[in-house]
Amino acid sequence: MSSAAALIGALWRTSCRRRLHGAPRRSSDAPAQRKLVRSGEERKPVICIEGNIASGKTTCLEYFSRTSDIEVLTEPISKWRDVRGHNPLALMYQDPARWGITLQTYVQLTMLDRHLSAVAAPVRMMERSLYSAKYIFVENLYRSGKMPEVDFAVLSEWFEWITHNISIPVDLIVYLQTTPQTCYERLKQRCREEEKVIPMEYLEATHNLYEDWLIKQTAFPLPAPVLVIPADHDQQKMLQHYEENRERILAASGT
Numbered sequence: 001m002s003s004a005a006a007l008i009g010a011l012w013r014t015s016c017r018r019r020l021h022g023a024p025r026r027s028s029d030a031p032a033q034r035k036l037v038r039s040g041e042e043r044k045p046v047i048c049i050e051g052n053i054a055s056g057k058t059t060c061l062e063y064f065s066r067t068s069d070i071e072v073l074t075e076p077i078s079k080w081r082d083v084r085g086h087n088p089l090a091l092m093y094q095d096p097a098r099w100g101i102t103l104q105t106y107v108q109l110t111m112l113d114r115h116l117s118a119v120a121a122p123v124r125m126m127e128r129s130l131y132s133a134k135y136i137f138v139e140n141l142y143r144s145g146k147m148p149e150v151d152f153a154v155l156s157e158w159f160e161w162i163t164h165n166i167s168i169p170v171d172l173i174v175y176l177q178t179t180p181q182t183c184y185e186r187l188k189q190r191c192r193e194e195e196k197v198i199p200m201e202y203l204e205a206t207h208n209l210y211e212d213w214l215i216k217q218t219a220f221p222l223p224a225p226v227l228v229i230p231a232d233h234d235q236q237k238m239l240q241h242y243e244e245n246r247e248r249i250l251a252a253s254g255t
């Protein structure tokens with residue numbers, strides 16, 4: 001994979017991360033943790049756009065992609081739908097107990113690759129993260145009884161090894177906060193073949209996990225501060241919200 005080469009030249013180095021005053025402990029804040037970091041590259045701000053399925057993340061990224069100084073990375077969903085001729089996303093929705101670990105292993109790899117890829121512009125905005133793959137989707141499969149305990153244990157070991165040993169810088173999380181009902185309507189409108197089987201209960205479960213993680217901040221460590229943007233509004237209103245929040249987003253990323 002493209003970023004594997006980046007790791008080969010990586011250095012073991014003490015990772016001193018900025019810590020917001022009073023912010024909850026973050027997963028990447030292990031004291032004086034020596035982590036693998038990309039070498040030979042200036043550190044640039046990274047903003048992750050988080051939100052439930054069909055909440056409007058891609059649409060938000062499209063809007064910001066019109067700004068030349070921002071590099072936009074969407075989720076590598078085309079890979080999840082086609083790895084050497086197989087479709088692990090479709091398989092997972094057909095039989096989560098059998099294929100959940102297959103999809104989530106590949107999601108973890110491809111998201112890690114996204115995080116480690118060279119940043120081509122002064123600011124990076126990316127859709128979701130290694131963190132939400134684990135804290136929302138793996139967690140949901142496990143809690144709903146659709147992922148065997150051994151699969152959850154193996155994925156958790158991988159995740160913990162990665163986050164303890166590799167620096168995954170995130171400077172700001174922008175949470176597009178929707179109701180599950182809004183997502184259900186947008187999901188139906190988008191009509192992605194693999195997702196036709198998604199029931200409302202699935203969106204409620206992932207919504208609750210997002211809320212526990214990013215709003216109540218009780219479930220899992222936060223890798224970065226969170227900016228919440230209410231996202232149930234129509235497209236035009238959302239574009240206004242993005243414009244209103246542009247400075248806060250870019251300022252919070254340190255630019």
Ligand SMILES: Nc1ncnc2c1ncn2[C@@H]1O[C@H](COP(=O)(O)OP(=O)(O)O)[C@@H](O)[C@H]1O
Pocket residue numbers: 051052053054055056057058059060186187189190231232233234235236238
């Ligand atoms: N504010 C909005 N109001 C109505 N429909 C929207 C809005 N934002 C996005 N959509 C539509 O909802 C669907 C899902 O949006 P998308 O940006 O793909 O979400 P995500 O990337 O979070 O899955 C798409 O068909 C998109 O055109």
Ligand SMILES: O=c1ccn([C@H]2C[C@H](O)[C@@H](COP(=O)(O)O)O2)c(=O)[nH]1
Pocket residue numbers: 052053054055057075077089092103104107132133134137138195
């Ligand atoms: O870790 C993950 C991340 C995503 N998915 C699924 C959920 C959706 O069906 C797609 C992503 O689509 P968005 O509409 O952009 O949220 O992939 C998953 O199963 N596991």
